Every structure is written in C-alpha cells, then in structure tokens.
Amino acid sequence: MVKGMESRTAAAQLVIDDEPDDWDKRIFSTGCADENANLTDCYYAKKDWRACKSEMETFRQCWQRHGNDKRTEMKDA
Structure with a gap:
C-alpha cells in the first residue's frame, strides 16, 4: 500500500x-x-424466516393497510 493511503482509507x-x-x-x-x-x-438475529412469522404478518398487514399491494400489483398467494 502507498504510504499515506492507509490514513485516507x-x-x-x-x-x-x-x-x-x-x-x-x-x-x-x-x-x-x-x-x-x-x-x-428478526431475521438477522434468528437466521430463519420461519422464526419471524409474527414480524412478517405485521409487515404484511402494514403493506396492505397502505395500499402497497395495489400499487405494486402484488397478488396474495
């Protein structure tokens, strides 16, 4: 490494x-x-989406409440 480059980095x-x-x-x-x-x-802490079902449901409800499913043409599976 060039001298002085370390301090800039x-x-x-x-x-x-x-x-x-x-x-x-x-x-x-x-x-x-x-x-x-x-x-x-939640996912970062648990490393498993299945362990974050309540957080996913809260996000899904918020998403629908704000009309994002219509805006993004998301279909409920």
Missing part, C-alpha cells in the same frame, strides 16, 4: 452517510419502514 471509513439512498427512499415510501426494520432485525 481509515478516514474514509469513519464518514457516516446520513443521507437516505434509493433503497431507503423506496422503503420509507411504503409507510412500513419500521415494520421492515423489525422483520430484518
């Missing part, structure tokens, strides 16, 4: 990006960002 890693990216904007536009975060956190 370390400094770059310390920058915190508070601006929402396209993914964040899409999630927030659904009205279910909190429910999505809870579902994601």
Whole structure:
C-alpha cells in the first residue's frame, strides 16, 4: 500500500452517510419502514424466516393497510 493511503482509507471509513439512498427512499415510501426494520432485525438475529412469522404478518398487514399491494400489483398467494 502507498504510504499515506492507509490514513485516507481509515478516514474514509469513519464518514457516516446520513443521507437516505434509493433503497431507503423506496422503503420509507411504503409507510412500513419500521415494520421492515423489525422483520430484518428478526431475521438477522434468528437466521430463519420461519422464526419471524409474527414480524412478517405485521409487515404484511402494514403493506396492505397502505395500499402497497395495489400499487405494486402484488397478488396474495
């Protein structure tokens, strides 16, 4: 590595990006960002979607309540 490059790389890693990216904007536009975060956190902790059924149901209800199933033409299976 080039001398001085290490400090620039370390400094770059310390920058915190508070601006929402396209993914964040899409999630927030659904009205279910909190429910999505809870579902994601559950999966991260348990590593098994089957263990997150209540979080998935809460997200699904929020999704329907905000009309996202119509907006995205989602079909209930």
